[in-house]
Amino acid sequence: MTAQQIKVAIADDHKIFRDGIRMSLRDKEYLKIIWEAEDGKDLMHKLKLKEPDVVLMDIRMPEIDGINAIGMIRKEYEAVKIIVLTMYDDQEMITKMMEMGANAYLTKTTDPEEIYQAILTCMNDDFYFNELVNKAVLLKLQHKKTVRQFYPNPVKFSEKELKILKLIAEDKTTEEISKEVFLSPRTIETIRQNMKQKAGAKTIAGLVMYAMRNKLLE
Secondary structure, eight states: OOOSOEEEEEEOSOHHHHHHHHHHHTTSTTEEEEEEESSHHHHHHHHHHSOOSEEEEOSSOSSSOHHHHHHHHHHHOTTOEEEEEESOOOHHHHHHHHHHTOSEEEETTSOHHHHHHHHHHHHHHSOOOOHHHHHHHHHHHHHTOOOOOOOSSOOOOOHHHHHHHHHHHTTOOHHHHHHHHTOOHHHHHHHHHHHHHHHTOSSHHHHHHHHHHTTTTO
Protein backbone atom coordinates (compact mmCIF):
# COMPACT_ATOMS: atom_id res chain seq x y z
CA MET A 1 0.00 0.00 0.00
CA THR A 2 1.27 3.43 -0.87
CA ALA A 3 1.62 6.32 1.60
CA GLN A 4 1.64 8.85 -1.25
CA GLN A 5 -1.56 10.70 -2.09
CA ILE A 6 -3.24 9.32 -5.23
CA LYS A 7 -4.88 11.86 -7.55
CA VAL A 8 -8.11 10.42 -8.99
CA ALA A 9 -10.33 11.67 -11.83
CA ILE A 10 -13.84 10.46 -12.69
CA ALA A 11 -15.21 10.42 -16.26
CA ASP A 12 -18.89 9.54 -16.65
CA ASP A 13 -21.81 11.25 -18.37
CA HIS A 14 -24.18 10.61 -15.45
CA LYS A 15 -23.77 13.24 -12.74
CA ILE A 16 -25.62 11.16 -10.15
CA PHE A 17 -23.14 8.33 -10.61
CA ARG A 18 -20.15 10.70 -10.43
CA ASP A 19 -21.56 12.18 -7.23
CA GLY A 20 -22.01 8.72 -5.75
CA ILE A 21 -18.45 7.65 -6.53
CA ARG A 22 -17.02 10.90 -5.22
CA MET A 23 -18.99 10.58 -1.97
CA SER A 24 -17.99 6.94 -1.49
CA LEU A 25 -14.28 7.66 -2.01
CA ARG A 26 -13.95 11.08 -0.41
CA ASP A 27 -12.91 9.78 3.03
CA LYS A 28 -10.61 7.02 1.77
CA GLU A 29 -7.03 7.27 2.91
CA TYR A 30 -4.46 8.30 0.27
CA LEU A 31 -7.10 9.39 -2.30
CA LYS A 32 -7.99 12.83 -3.62
CA ILE A 33 -10.59 13.43 -6.35
CA ILE A 34 -9.04 16.24 -8.40
CA TRP A 35 -11.69 16.63 -11.12
CA GLU A 36 -14.66 15.12 -12.95
CA ALA A 37 -15.46 14.91 -16.66
CA GLU A 38 -18.95 14.65 -18.14
CA ASP A 39 -17.90 13.03 -21.43
CA GLY A 40 -14.85 11.82 -23.37
CA LYS A 41 -14.07 15.22 -24.88
CA ASP A 42 -14.18 16.85 -21.46
CA LEU A 43 -11.95 14.05 -20.15
CA MET A 44 -9.23 14.67 -22.74
CA HIS A 45 -9.40 18.44 -22.18
CA LYS A 46 -9.01 18.16 -18.41
CA LEU A 47 -6.16 15.66 -18.73
CA LYS A 48 -4.16 18.40 -20.44
CA LEU A 49 -4.84 20.81 -17.58
CA LYS A 50 -4.11 18.48 -14.66
CA GLU A 51 -2.89 14.90 -14.99
CA PRO A 52 -4.27 12.42 -12.44
CA ASP A 53 -2.68 9.18 -11.28
CA VAL A 54 -5.88 7.20 -11.90
CA VAL A 55 -8.91 7.72 -14.14
CA LEU A 56 -12.19 5.97 -13.32
CA MET A 57 -13.83 5.88 -16.75
CA ASP A 58 -17.10 4.70 -18.29
CA ILE A 59 -17.17 3.13 -21.76
CA ARG A 60 -20.35 4.69 -23.17
CA MET A 61 -19.85 8.46 -23.15
CA PRO A 62 -20.89 11.24 -25.58
CA GLU A 63 -18.41 13.04 -27.85
CA ILE A 64 -15.53 10.55 -27.37
CA ASP A 65 -16.44 7.14 -26.00
CA GLY A 66 -14.27 5.12 -23.63
CA ILE A 67 -12.88 2.89 -26.35
CA ASN A 68 -11.45 5.84 -28.29
CA ALA A 69 -10.48 7.70 -25.12
CA ILE A 70 -8.42 4.81 -23.78
CA GLY A 71 -6.39 4.69 -26.99
CA MET A 72 -5.75 8.44 -26.82
CA ILE A 73 -4.79 8.31 -23.15
CA ARG A 74 -2.35 5.47 -23.71
CA LYS A 75 -0.60 7.43 -26.47
CA GLU A 76 -0.32 10.68 -24.54
CA TYR A 77 -0.39 9.76 -20.83
CA GLU A 78 1.44 6.47 -20.42
CA ALA A 79 1.73 6.69 -16.62
CA VAL A 80 -2.00 7.24 -15.97
CA LYS A 81 -3.77 4.16 -14.61
CA ILE A 82 -7.12 3.51 -16.26
CA ILE A 83 -9.89 1.74 -14.37
CA VAL A 84 -12.94 1.03 -16.49
CA LEU A 85 -16.11 1.43 -14.43
CA THR A 86 -19.15 0.53 -16.50
CA MET A 87 -22.48 -1.30 -16.69
CA TYR A 88 -21.17 -3.71 -19.32
CA ASP A 89 -19.80 -7.09 -18.23
CA ASP A 90 -19.47 -8.51 -21.76
CA GLN A 91 -16.35 -10.69 -21.95
CA GLU A 92 -15.32 -9.43 -25.39
CA MET A 93 -15.49 -5.85 -24.14
CA ILE A 94 -13.48 -6.74 -21.03
CA THR A 95 -10.61 -8.28 -22.98
CA LYS A 96 -10.74 -5.50 -25.59
CA MET A 97 -10.35 -2.80 -22.96
CA MET A 98 -7.60 -4.68 -21.08
CA GLU A 99 -5.71 -5.29 -24.33
CA MET A 100 -5.99 -1.61 -25.24
CA GLY A 101 -4.39 -0.58 -21.98
CA ALA A 102 -6.89 -0.61 -19.10
CA ASN A 103 -5.38 -1.52 -15.73
CA ALA A 104 -8.65 -2.81 -14.28
CA TYR A 105 -12.24 -3.44 -15.32
CA LEU A 106 -15.11 -3.09 -12.83
CA THR A 107 -18.88 -2.92 -13.17
CA LYS A 108 -20.92 -0.12 -11.64
CA THR A 109 -22.39 -2.57 -9.13
CA THR A 110 -18.92 -3.02 -7.60
CA ASP A 111 -18.70 -2.24 -3.90
CA PRO A 112 -16.89 1.08 -3.19
CA GLU A 113 -14.38 -0.76 -1.01
CA GLU A 114 -13.35 -2.92 -3.99
CA ILE A 115 -13.02 0.18 -6.19
CA TYR A 116 -10.71 1.61 -3.54
CA GLN A 117 -8.66 -1.59 -3.42
CA ALA A 118 -8.48 -1.65 -7.22
CA ILE A 119 -7.05 1.88 -7.22
CA LEU A 120 -4.39 0.98 -4.65
CA THR A 121 -3.51 -2.27 -6.45
CA CYS A 122 -3.18 -0.56 -9.84
CA MET A 123 -0.85 2.03 -8.32
CA ASN A 124 1.33 -0.62 -6.68
CA ASP A 125 1.13 -3.54 -9.13
CA ASP A 126 -0.08 -1.99 -12.42
CA PHE A 127 -3.10 -4.29 -12.77
CA TYR A 128 -6.10 -5.30 -10.68
CA PHE A 129 -7.41 -8.72 -11.70
CA ASN A 130 -10.84 -9.60 -10.33
CA GLU A 131 -12.93 -12.68 -11.13
CA LEU A 132 -14.60 -10.88 -14.05
CA VAL A 133 -11.29 -10.09 -15.77
CA ASN A 134 -9.68 -13.45 -14.97
CA LYS A 135 -12.58 -15.31 -16.57
CA ALA A 136 -12.58 -13.14 -19.71
CA VAL A 137 -8.79 -13.30 -20.15
CA LEU A 138 -8.60 -17.07 -19.68
CA LEU A 139 -11.47 -17.56 -22.14
CA LYS A 140 -9.66 -15.35 -24.64
CA LEU A 141 -6.49 -17.41 -24.29
CA GLN A 142 -8.39 -20.66 -24.70
CA HIS A 143 -10.02 -19.45 -27.91
CA LYS A 144 -6.73 -17.91 -29.11
CA LYS A 145 -8.39 -15.03 -30.89
CA THR A 146 -6.34 -12.30 -32.50
CA VAL A 147 -4.92 -9.92 -29.90
CA ARG A 148 -4.21 -6.30 -30.73
CA GLN A 149 -0.50 -5.44 -30.68
CA PHE A 150 0.15 -2.87 -27.97
CA TYR A 151 3.92 -2.52 -27.70
CA PRO A 152 5.86 -1.70 -30.90
CA ASN A 153 9.00 -3.64 -29.91
CA PRO A 154 8.10 -6.72 -27.87
CA VAL A 155 10.80 -8.51 -25.91
CA LYS A 156 12.28 -11.65 -27.43
CA PHE A 157 11.72 -14.73 -25.31
CA SER A 158 13.38 -18.11 -25.84
CA GLU A 159 11.31 -21.17 -26.80
CA LYS A 160 11.65 -22.47 -23.25
CA GLU A 161 10.49 -19.13 -21.81
CA LEU A 162 7.51 -19.02 -24.17
CA LYS A 163 6.54 -22.55 -23.16
CA ILE A 164 6.64 -21.59 -19.49
CA LEU A 165 4.79 -18.34 -20.21
CA LYS A 166 1.92 -20.23 -21.86
CA LEU A 167 1.72 -22.61 -18.89
CA ILE A 168 1.63 -19.63 -16.51
CA ALA A 169 -1.23 -18.16 -18.55
CA GLU A 170 -3.07 -21.49 -18.21
CA ASP A 171 -2.88 -20.98 -14.42
CA LYS A 172 -0.48 -23.89 -13.87
CA THR A 173 1.35 -24.03 -10.55
CA THR A 174 5.16 -23.91 -10.31
CA GLU A 175 5.18 -27.65 -9.52
CA GLU A 176 2.98 -28.47 -12.53
CA ILE A 177 5.16 -26.38 -14.84
CA SER A 178 8.28 -28.00 -13.38
CA LYS A 179 7.04 -31.49 -14.27
CA GLU A 180 5.95 -30.47 -17.77
CA VAL A 181 9.22 -28.80 -18.83
CA PHE A 182 11.56 -31.04 -16.78
CA LEU A 183 13.11 -28.26 -14.72
CA SER A 184 13.30 -27.77 -10.96
CA PRO A 185 10.75 -25.48 -9.24
CA ARG A 186 13.61 -23.15 -8.28
CA THR A 187 14.68 -22.88 -11.94
CA ILE A 188 11.07 -22.14 -12.94
CA GLU A 189 10.94 -19.33 -10.38
CA THR A 190 14.21 -17.89 -11.70
CA ILE A 191 12.95 -17.98 -15.30
CA ARG A 192 9.68 -16.40 -14.20
CA GLN A 193 11.53 -13.52 -12.52
CA ASN A 194 13.78 -13.05 -15.56
CA MET A 195 10.74 -12.84 -17.87
CA LYS A 196 9.12 -10.24 -15.62
CA GLN A 197 12.30 -8.16 -15.75
CA LYS A 198 12.52 -8.47 -19.55
CA ALA A 199 8.90 -7.35 -19.97
CA GLY A 200 9.13 -4.64 -17.33
CA ALA A 201 6.27 -6.29 -15.43
CA LYS A 202 5.97 -6.11 -11.66
CA THR A 203 3.58 -9.04 -11.31
CA ILE A 204 2.68 -12.29 -13.05
CA ALA A 205 -0.64 -10.69 -14.06
CA GLY A 206 1.33 -7.89 -15.71
CA LEU A 207 3.52 -10.43 -17.50
CA VAL A 208 0.47 -12.27 -18.86
CA MET A 209 -1.09 -9.00 -20.07
CA TYR A 210 2.20 -8.08 -21.76
CA ALA A 211 2.17 -11.46 -23.52
CA MET A 212 -1.42 -11.03 -24.63
CA ARG A 213 -0.83 -7.56 -26.03
CA ASN A 214 2.14 -8.79 -28.04
CA LYS A 215 0.49 -11.96 -29.39
CA LEU A 216 2.97 -14.21 -27.55
CA LEU A 217 0.33 -16.68 -26.43
CA GLU A 218 -1.19 -17.57 -29.78
